[in-house]
Amino acid sequence: MFGLLSMVLAAQPQTAETFSQLFNLYLAFGTAAAVIVISLLVFFVIRYRARDGHDPSKYPVPGWKVALITAMITLSVLVTAEYQTIASESNITIPNDTNAIHIKVLGFQWGWSFTYPNGKTTLNNLTVPAGAVIILNITSRDVFHSFGIPMLAEKMDAIPGKVNTMWFQAPLQTGVYRDAIRCYELCGAGHALMIANLTVVSQQSWQRWISS
Amino acid sequence: MMEQAINWLKGWLFTTNHKKVGILYIFTSCYFGFVGAVLALLMRTQLSVPDNNFLTGNFYNQAVTMHGVIMIFWFLSPLAIGFANYFVPLQIGAEDLAFPRLNALSYWLYLAGGIFEIISFFVPGGSANGGWTTYQPLGTSQFSPGAGPTLVFIGWILLTVSVTLGSVNFITTIFWMRAPGVTISRIPMFTWFMFFTIVAMLFSFPALIAALVLLVSDRVLGTVFFSLASIQPSILWDNLFWFFGHPEVYIVLLPAFGVIAEVLQVFSGRPLAAKNVILISTAIIVLPLSFGVWMHHMFVTGVPLALQNVFSISTIAISLPFDLITLAFIETLLHGNIRLNAPMLFALGGIVLFIIGGITGVFLSSPVLDRVFRGSYFVVGHFHYVMVGAAIFGLIAGIYYWLPRMTGRMYNEGLAKIHFIVSFIGFNVLYFPMNLLTDMPRRIFTYQSIGDWPLLNGVASIGAYIFALAQIALAYQVLNTWFRGPPSPPNPWGAATLEWPQVQTPVVGQEAPQGGWIGELNTENVGKEKLHDNLSSRPILLTAGIFVALLGVPYYSSSLGIATILIGLLILAYSVIGWAMDDLKERFVVQDSEAGERWPFHLVSKLKLGMWTFLSSEIIFFGTFIGAYLYIRAASPSWIAVGSVHSIPIGALNTILLVTSGLTMALALESIREGNQRNLLAFLGITFLLGSAFMGIKVSEWADLASKGFLISSQNQVISIAASSYYFLVGLHGAHVTAGLIVMIYLMKKTINGQYTKEEHRGIENFALYWAFVDVIWCFLFPLFYLM
Amino acid sequence: MVKLSTLYVWAYIVAAVMAEVYISAYMRSSASGYTAISLLATSQATAVVLFYMQLKEEPNSIRLFAVIALMFLAALLAAMIATLG
Ligand code: HEM
Ligand SMILES: [Cu+2]
Numbered sequence A: 001m002f003g004l005l006s007m008v009l010a011a012q013p014q015t016a017e018t019f020s021q022l023f024n025l026y027l028a029f030g031t032a033a034a035v036i037v038i039s040l041l042v043f044f045v046i047r048y049r050a051r052d053g054h055d056p057s058k059y060p061v062p063g064w065k066v067a068l069i070t071a072m073i074t075l076s077v078l079v080t081a082e083y084q085t086i087a088s089e090s091n092i093t094i095p096n097d098t099n100a101i102h103i104k105v106l107g108f109q110w111g112w113s114f115t116y117p118n119g120k121t122t123l124n125n126l127t128v129p130a131g132a133v134i135i136l137n138i139t140s141r142d143v144f145h146s147f148g149i150p151m152l153a154e155k156m157d158a159i160p161g162k163v164n165t166m167w168f169q170a171p172l173q174t175g176v177y178r179d180a181i182r183c184y185e186l187c188g189a190g191h192a193l194m195i196a197n198l199t200v201v202s203q204q205s206w207q208r209w210i211s212s
Numbered sequence B: 001m002m003e004q005a006i007n008w009l010k011g012w013l014f015t016t017n018h019k020k021v022g023i024l025y026i027f028t029s030c031y032f033g034f035v036g037a038v039l040a041l042l043m044r045t046q047l048s049v050p051d052n053n054f055l056t057g058n059f060y061n062q063a064v065t066m067h068g069v070i071m072i073f074w075f076l077s078p079l080a081i082g083f084a085n086y087f088v089p090l091q092i093g094a095e096d097l098a099f100p101r102l103n104a105l106s107y108w109l110y111l112a113g114g115i116f117e118i119i120s121f122f123v124p125g126g127s128a129n130g131g132w133t134t135y136q137p138l139g140t141s142q143f144s145p146g147a148g149p150t151l152v153f154i155g156w157i158l159l160t161v162s163v164t165l166g167s168v169n170f171i172t173t174i175f176w177m178r179a180p181g182v183t184i185s186r187i188p189m190f191t192w193f194m195f196f197t198i199v200a201m202l203f204s205f206p207a208l209i210a211a212l213v214l215l216v217s218d219r220v221l222g223t224v225f226f227s228l229a230s231i232q233p234s235i236l237w238d239n240l241f242w243f244f245g246h247p248e249v250y251i252v253l254l255p256a257f258g259v260i261a262e263v264l265q266v267f268s269g270r271p272l273a274a275k276n277v278i279l280i281s282t283a284i285i286v287l288p289l290s291f292g293v294w295m296h297h298m299f300v301t302g303v304p305l306a307l308q309n310v311f312s313i314s315t316i317a318i319s320l321p322f323d324l325i326t327l328a329f330i331e332t333l334l335h336g337n338i339r340l341n342a343p344m345l346f347a348l349g350g351i352v353l354f355i356i357g358g359i360t361g362v363f364l365s366s367p368v369l370d371r372v373f374r375g376s377y378f379v380v381g382h383f384h385y386v387m388v389g390a391a392i393f394g395l396i397a398g399i400y401y402w403l404p405r406m407t408g409r410m411y412n413e414g415l416a417k418i419h420f421i422v423s424f425i426g427f428n429v430l431y432f433p434m435n436l437l438t439d440m441p442r443r444i445f446t447y448q449s450i451g452d453w454p455l456l457n458g459v460a461s462i463g464a465y466i467f468a469l470a471q472i473a474l475a476y477q478v479l480n481t482w483f484r485g486p487p488s489p490p491n492p493w494g495a496a497t498l499e500w501p502q503v504q505t506p507v508v509g510q511e512a513p514q515g516g517w518i519g520e521l522n523t524e525n526v527g528k529e530k531l532h533d534n535l536s537s538r539p540i541l542l543t544a545g546i547f548v549a550l551l552g553v554p555y556y557s558s559s560l561g562i563a564t565i566l567i568g569l570l571i572l573a574y575s576v577i578g579w580a581m582d583d584l585k586e587r588f589v590v591q592d593s594e595a596g597e598r599w600p601f602h603l604v605s606k607l608k609l610g611m612w613t614f615l616s617s618e619i620i621f622f623g624t625f626i627g628a629y630l631y632i633r634a635a636s637p638s639w640i641a642v643g644s645v646h647s648i649p650i651g652a653l654n655t656i657l658l659v660t661s662g663l664t665m666a667l668a669l670e671s672i673r674e675g676n677q678r679n680l681l682a683f684l685g686i687t688f689l690l691g692s693a694f695m696g697i698k699v700s701e702w703a704d705l706a707s708k709g710f711l712i713s714s715q716n717q718v719i720s721i722a723a724s725s726y727y728f729l730v731g732l733h734g735a736h737v738t739a740g741l742i743v744m745i746y747l748m749k750k751t752i753n754g755q756y757t758k759e760e761h762r763g764i765e766n767f768a769l770y771w772a773f774v775d776v777i778w779c780f781l782f783p784l785f786y787l788m
Numbered sequence C: 001m002v003k004l005s006t007l008y009v010w011a012y013i014v015a016a017v018m019a020e021v022y023i024s025a026y027m028r029s030s031a032s033g034y035t036a037i038s039l040l041a042t043s044q045a046t047a048v049v050l051f052y053m054q055l056k057e058e059p060n061s062i063r064l065f066a067v068i069a070l071m072f073l074a075a076l077l078a079a080m081i082a083t084l085g
């Protein structure tokens, strides 16, 4: 995870940016909730440890009132979180971008092959121009795979007989992002080895590379 | 001496007593828990350092798969069912479960299924290796050949059948067997939560059985439900599996909540806060909604965005009642007099871990965040916090809490406290790092040294050893207490629920335990003409028959396999006939107490309640098959034309035959309601003839279709999938009809004996229900296959 | 005494089978034909459940079982078909 964050900080393409904002919101809410509730529990355990002369039956049994209040608080937190999720769904909606580059991804036991718009094909290496909007059409030749690029906060299953789409904005920084692409669905004995590199090059060198 | 040992053995093997069956469940589940833990430690050893060669990828995948399957289905749930066996009847003042022999049968089926899981490791090619979710087509024989996976799936089906029978049993028990005075509002919390668990089981497991049966049919009979990617995308399995799978996570969790609710009250001296809020929100939000959130496991399968949002919102919604429950648990401590004995420590620890696991679950409800978390170690961390943290800690609380009740002896408190502290620390060292490994894929057997992976994985592996070693203390405690512990007072915690002897005993139907059950025996009449109420050899024999027959299934193409199947069927037939003879001769009689709390089922007989409970799960079972068929048809680009393969006139004629047999069965029931035994026999006979005619015509239809090339093995993929669904569904229905015909022979025999009267004809009544249900299914199958 | 309703139900179901066959012959593979056939099948099943399985005479608590199961099943079928997009 620390790896993930530092990579994201180095280059902030759109999908990664949206993800980290949403994630931070969830993390803040979640941490606050956990700390408050667990502290309350620990406090009660210490405060109400068995002691002489204390008769617990003297006090009324709490009914639905406290429950209602806590439900309201939680509900507002949950609604906020869900609202932000829906507001971040640009991440999982294919953009309407005429300049986008469409690339076909085929998962197989065990590797990834990429087919570029002009028919050029590469194995276990996805090369894209920096900052470009990339739309992937993902499918599989045999069993389920899942095509994931954690540093760009995107993932999509590769399913035989079905073509799924996914998009991302290529990192702004050029270079080879080693092992940035992995398979996230168990697909047999070689699942752990289904790794690919993401190579980001400048716009001009990409044009040159693809027509070579 | 010898005789004593044999009696002792019979006392366990033939028992139908809920306490003994409960103990069998508890010990067997702990054994499987041990197996699961060994697999886990193998995995953690492999992952402790990068680029490790301790396990191969193939074996790692078997280990990860069987670890998940065994832990969930053979350890966690059965442990809870063991407690439920022992304590639910005690808590509601019942003599036993509603159907004691069925209960024993459930246990033996569970064990038989587990043996299949274990032996699958030792056949050539090894066990299943597609993960506990067994996404298809990875589990089909094309990608996972061999007998091992088939055995795993067959064993799994036995388990699901066992669970379904158990659900029927428990629902009937809880509603129909309560002692006078145990009204709905007096049902203790453990029983309530077991009830919620069982309801979730009743409606979710049928979908899993259906999916597994389709899969085994693909593997053994060669149908193509999951293996024709070019015709239909394979998220059929995902849908069926997760429709079951999400309720399953509550099935795993809720029993522990029941224990925690009992323990909190007893050790804080306070009644449960907001008890009705807990019960009502579980009943009307958690249960129904648990069947409406499953697609949060499928956010990245490419389902439409609108659907993702619906399921994201429903998932958020279902977290609300859990928030209420957790806070009510904590509020219970307010103004209490808290005693930190081992049960209380584990209950409190369980709550803390549940809070963490529950909050990470909210992250997973977001389809946007799921684009990172799905399939990563974050998920592994999340579900272990819930399943091990909340569920196992809760059940360990139950072990310590009830150990004095089961053994009459007291455990060692100091050691138990150490056990808790080491477990709690080890647990967090093991699983907290996984929450940080958001980019590491789960189920990988090796990784390269990148970023913080080596560090976090190393820490987790150390935690795994700490956590696992701590459980040795638990095993020692249980055995030591059982055989050598100092005597415990009858009600050491001062609990107020009925499983503990009370100062004033208002309604208990059970004696207090003296010295527990080990060594205690009641076997006088074994093997004699009249069976003792408590003992029956039928459940274990029946299971043995099923076990042997199924063992041959993966090898059915060899003569040895066929022989095994036949021997199994022989044993099966012997025990079924024996069971029927027991009933005919009234050898095994369960005496129902006359009085008791039965609202809202006070107008219904016990058997009928059980039958309707069963039928409601059958609705999901058959409905799932029909749904799978509709899905395949909707997904496939073309289909065989109406009337081109199946003859409509023959189908219509057959439908009318079956419907008419429904009429005659209804008339049979009406006859005996008026006490007319002669008419009963006549109508049963006509029903039998009509049913046989239906089956005869079916078989000739099949022969004709096969000769016309309408075969599963057809080269034409449309015909292949159409034939798969036709033969499978119609065949399954035919099997139900055939089973009905066999039962009818027994009913006619009993009618001839004059054993059905105006007052006592429950057998006929329930069979009429079954037969009509078979009719109902056909009402749908006929148009679906012949006319549409 | 045979209850007349038992016979009527049988007559209805047989008539519905005929109607289904008729519809399938004359409105082959049309959406309205499929809808009509599905409705007829559902009505047959309902008749069997209410009269032969005597759900009509059972208390509501028993009916609840069937209703809950059907609700869950409906959710499964609807969402499953919806995943096809
Ligand atoms: C000794 C304690 C345990 C350890 C060290 C442990 C460790 C692990 C490991 C390393 C995995 C593999 C994760 C992956 O690669 O996806 C795993 C998976 C899993 N564990 Fe555990 N676990 C333990 C106890 C349990 C218990 C008690 C349960 C359940 C009820 C459980 C349920 C599961 C499930 C369902 C999976 C997923 C299997 C799959 O991916 O198909 N675990 N566990
Ligand atoms: Cu993979």
Ligand SMILES: [Cu+2]
Residues within 6 Å of the ligand: B245, B246, B249, B293, B294, B296, B297
């Ligand atoms: Cu779920």
